Amino acid sequence: GNSVTQMEGPVTLSEEAFLTINCTYTATGYPSLFWYVQYPGEGLQLLLKATKADDKGSNKGFEATYRKETTSFHLEKGSVQVSDSAVYFCALSRTGNQFYFGTGTSLTVIP
């Protein structure tokens, strides 16, 4: 079946620290992989995505590389800001519409 395992939080970092949120997946076939972000009180926003092995998705300083050999899609950012405080969800989709989400990782960045 399809599933996503995501690093549990909460994660608290100081501003300008390096961020890694681990994500691994199980899927049949070749899914697309996504990171969504949920800011307090808001819905989900697409942060980045990758549609095939070795693709790197990037946006707003965040990056994630689709690693088929390790079935991973870890999220990284070199220098976090207070405004990055949010909940981050790793997800996969095979059809482009139906998604399987990880449990979410809450990130708090302190000044």
Next chain:
Amino acid sequence: GAVVSQHPSRVICKSGTSVKIECRSLDFQATTMFWYRQFPKQSLMLMATSNEGSKATYEQGVEKDKFLINHASLTLSTLTVTSAHPEDSSFYICSAGPRVTNTEAFFGQGTRLTVV
């Protein structure tokens, strides 16, 4: 990009009443929409797939008589929580996509339902 609008964003209702949540695709037609539920500190779980012009497909464990889904047009799906109870309090979010394969879906803003 494509926009999905969900309404209301917040609703408080009394136990035993019904609440309707709307999900609209504003600039594309969506033959399929998805409804998710998010429990506190947990991930989003797919509840059902809403199909235009036909019955919704519910995930295992989701009561179809309690969570009524109507997808009457290519731009609107509604989720009605019937006879709501406090345990139905949750964050409900819908998604839709303009194409079938290999693209991301667009999510509504979500609806925070509180049943008192």
